[in-house]
Amino acid sequence: MEFDWSPEDQAYRAELRAFIAATLPQSWAEISQEGPGGAAQVAYSEEFCAELARQGWLTQHWPEAYGGKDASSWRHAVVSEEMWGNAEPRGPRYMTVNWVGPSIMHFGTEEQKALHLPRIARGEEVWCQGFSEPEAGSDLAALRTLAIRDGDEYVINGSKIWTSYVNHAHYCFLIVRTDPESKGRRGISALLLPMDLPGIELREIPGLLGKKYFHEVFFRDVRAPVSCRLGPEHEGWEVVTYTLAYERVGAAHYERAERVLDTLAEAARKRGLLEDPSILERLGQARAAVEASRLLTHRVIDLREKGSRPTPDTNIARVAGTWAVRAVGDLVHELHGAAALAYDTEADGYYRLSQWAGVASGTTEVQLNLIASHQLRLPRE
Numbered sequence: 001m002e003f004d005w006s007p008e009d010q011a012y013r014a015e016l017r018a019f020i021a022a023t024l025p026q027s028w029a030e031i032s033q034e035g036p037g038g039a040a041q042v043a044y045s046e047e048f049c050a051e052l053a054r055q056g057w058l059t060q061h062w063p064e065a066y067g068g069k070d071a072s073s074w075r076h077a078v079v080s081e082e083m084w085g086n087a088e089p090r091g092p093r094y095m096t097v098n099w100v101g102p103s104i105m106h107f108g109t110e111e112q113k114a115l116h117l118p119r120i121a122r123g124e125e126v127w128c129q130g131f132s133e134p135e136a137g138s139d140l141a142a143l144r145t146l147a148i149r150d151g152d153e154y155v156i157n158g159s160k161i162w163t164s165y166v167n168h169a170h171y172c173f174l175i176v177r178t179d180p181e182s183k184g185r186r187g188i189s190a191l192l193l194p195m196d197l198p199g200i201e202l203r204e205i206p207g208l209l210g211k212k213y214f215h216e217v218f219f220r221d222v223r224a225p226v227s228c229r230l231g232p233e234h235e236g237w238e239v240v241t242y243t244l245a246y247e248r249v250g251a252a253h254y255e256r257a258e259r260v261l262d263t264l265a266e267a268a269r270k271r272g273l274l275e276d277p278s279i280l281e282r283l284g285q286a287r288a289a290v291e292a293s294r295l296l297t298h299r300v301i302d303l304r305e306k307g308s309r310p311t312p313d314t315n316i317a318r319v320a321g322t323w324a325v326r327a328v329g330d331l332v333h334e335l336h337g338a339a340a341l342a343y344d345t346e347a348d349g350y351y352r353l354s355q356w357a358g359v360a361s362g363t364t365e366v367q368l369n370l371i372a373s374h375q376l377r378l379p380r381e
């Protein structure tokens with residue numbers, strides 16, 4: 001097995017690094033400290049993505065038919081690693097190019113493709129993901145938000161929760177129940193919902209990830225045209241499965257974890273802490289966890305590149321990613337001591353970020369369940 005990057009991908013990584021270094025403003029460290037939903041970060045992501053698009057790099061992994069370059073999954077991984085290593089300057093637009101666009105390509109009508117894909121490819125649209133509800137998180141199929149058909153429109157009532165970036169979003173990738181008599185995975189549809197329709201209200205949920213990140217969204221008699229439905233009516237579970245397969249290994253968290261670990265090791269060295277074998281051991285364990293996460297993610301990329309359908313390797317890579325981020329987060333906390341708890345320090349930022357690993361995009365427990373049943377073939381109780 002070849003473990004190294006091809007010379008072309010290495011050259012591209014160097015070019016991308018130089019671009020990032022020349023493009024990110026001096027104030028980026030401060031802006032990114034604001035947390036993922038911060039207004040300055042989201043606003044800057046538009047500028048940055050427009051620049052990436054001009055280079056032809058924002059959607060290079062898309063097919064040529066949609067303005068991409070059919071770049072390999074490995075090239076896409078280089079982009080993901082360099083972006084996450086720099087606190088993800090694409091902001092919410094990483095979701096848009098990673099899974100919203102590909103889902104529209106796969107399930108969308110020609111009108112939907114013509115409306116959204118060019119704007120996404122220029123970094124103009126911001127989307128949010130309206131999946132979770134107060135009673136439907138891990139068990140997403142328990143969702144209750146209704147969209148009842150009334151002629152050429154759906155009338156939407158219900159609520160979503162933990163909706164990242166909704167306060168900045170132009171559209172919501174919304175999962176609703178279109179058959180009110182249905183239960184579970186049947187009777188669900190996906191909607192590409194414009195966020196400026198009357199009847200949509202947001203309520204901020206102050207949270208660990210910084211101001212204005214988490215929101216609850218309420219839909220009260222929101223009327224949306226039937227033409228905004230993505231895929232067949234009542235059969236949106238297929239859309240959900242497709243988008244989640246793209247989302248689960250979308251972010252190279254290990255890259256940021258590694259860079260944080262490097263900074264941490266250097267700070268520990270300056271303070272003479274590396275004399276302590278227990279600290280050396282902890283640093284080594286965290287680095288091993290990060291490396292395991294990287295290699296297991298690369299395994300998934302390799303399978304994807306070979307055209308394999310999603311396998312439990314994706315769940316394994318996600319769990320390894322969570323363990324790595326948590327290991328580094330805990331070490332940040334321990335080595336910085338009380339300083340890691342002061343608001344708006346780098347240590348505080350990473351520690352808080354590490355705490356959501358293992359919850360977003362499917363909790364660790366649920367990933368372990370999936371590994372148990374699909375990989376280890378353990379019996380269900």
Ligand SMILES: Cc1cc2nc3c(=O)[nH]c(=O)nc-3n(C[C@H](O)[C@H](O)[C@H](O)COP(=O)(O)OP(=O)(O)OC[C@H]3O[C@@H](n4cnc5c(N)ncnc54)[C@H](O)[C@@H]3O)c2cc1C
Pocket residue numbers: 128129130131132133134136137138139161162163164165209356359360361362363364365366369
């Ligand atoms: C940073 C962040 C960003 C998010 N962004 C979005 C977003 O943009 N859009 C969106 O729709 N959602 C978003 N979410 C919500 C996220 O998808 C849910 O938090 C996640 O699916 C878990 O659902 P829950 O919070 O309702 O927890 P629950 O499903 O209620 O789980 C609670 C606990 O029970 C455990 N548990 C549940 N079921 C099982 C089981 N069968 N076996 C063993 N243990 C189980 C879980 O592992 C967890 O520890 C975000 C969450 C975070 C943390």
